[in-house]
Amino acid sequence: IMDGNGRWAKKRMLNRLRGHAAGIEAVRETIRCASDIGVRYLTIYSFSTENWKRPTDEVDGLMELFAKTMLAEVDALDAEGVRVMTIGDLSALPAATAEAFASAWERTRDNDGMTLVVAVNYGGRAEIIHAFEEYLRCAHDVQAAGGEPVPLTEDALSSHLYTADIPDPELVVRTSGEMRLSNFLLWQAAYAEFVSSDVLWPDFDRYEFLRCILEYQSRERRFGGV
Numbered sequence: 001i002m003d004g005n006g007r008w009a010k011k012r013m014l015n016r017l018r019g020h021a022a023g024i025e026a027v028r029e030t031i032r033c034a035s036d037i038g039v040r041y042l043t044i045y046s047f048s049t050e051n052w053k054r055p056t057d058e059v060d061g062l063m064e065l066f067a068k069t070m071l072a073e074v075d076a077l078d079a080e081g082v083r084v085m086t087i088g089d090l091s092a093l094p095a096a097t098a099e100a101f102a103s104a105w106e107r108t109r110d111n112d113g114m115t116l117v118v119a120v121n122y123g124g125r126a127e128i129i130h131a132f133e134e135y136l137r138c139a140h141d142v143q144a145a146g147g148e149p150v151p152l153t154e155d156a157l158s159s160h161l162y163t164a165d166i167p168d169p170e171l172v173v174r175t176s177g178e179m180r181l182s183n184f185l186l187w188q189a190a191y192a193e194f195v196s197s198d199v200l201w202p203d204f205d206r207y208e209f210l211r212c213i214l215e216y217q218s219r220e221r222r223f224g225g226v
């Protein structure tokens with residue numbers, strides 16, 4: 001959860017958008033470091049369903065930054081074998097932004113390195129509602145075709161989430177010292193370890209990332225057992 005771009009900019013008396021732009025280098029470094037140490041799935045929370053509440057110039061600036069960055073980085077990501085995907089509702093994004101993500105996904109779909117999941121216009125609650133609607137639609141279709149009723153199980157619902165083919169996260173890191181999920185992977189993070197980093201996102205680097213991983217490695221995970 002990449003947080004603190006606005007505060008980074010404010011400390012320097014810059015526009016918030018300068019903070020978001022400065023955060024791109026931290027994204028680059030985190031992707032490279034994660035891929036180097038063998039992380040298989042890295043999800044970056046880029047824009048939440050609640051972030052539309054921000055001033056229009058900030059929202060527009062972020063959407064432009066996403067499109068520009070995705071187009072500029074896709075070659076390097078592809079060359080490193082990274083597979084790019086998105087979770088969230090792309091249909092509400094400006095066309096150029098949605099297309100930049102969709103074409104990166106298409107272009108890298110057969111890569112077998114780390115999967116980079118960009119959470120954009122993503123909200124955990126919206127995702128669960130969407131999954132439940134899909135479940136109901138499928139259950140109805142099966143019933144209409146005379147099939148057995150489809151029981152509503154955790155696996156059945158999970159199979160309709162945006163993350164159907166992505167394992168649950170083992171570690172959730174949030175920067176800027178905040179300790180909340182802000183609607184990120186509500187279902188999937190049920191047993192994730194949470195690590196808070198005091199660093200503002202644009203200052204996040206491989207050393208801080210590895211410190212978070214070390215903290216994760218020192219945790220004892222019990223999953224409700226003893």
Ligand code: IPE
Nearest residue numbers: 002003004005006007046047
């Ligand atoms: C995170 O930084 C980036 C997005 C949510 C898009 P913020 O913009 O939330 O930065 P702060 O929390 O205001 O410092």
Ligand code: IPE
Nearest residue numbers: 001002003045046047048182
């Ligand atoms: C969460 O950060 C969303 C992203 C990092 C994209 P916010 O800055 O929007 O969250 P709140 O408002 O502090 O909870």
Ligand code: MG
Nearest residue numbers: 003004005006
């Ligand atoms: Mg914030």
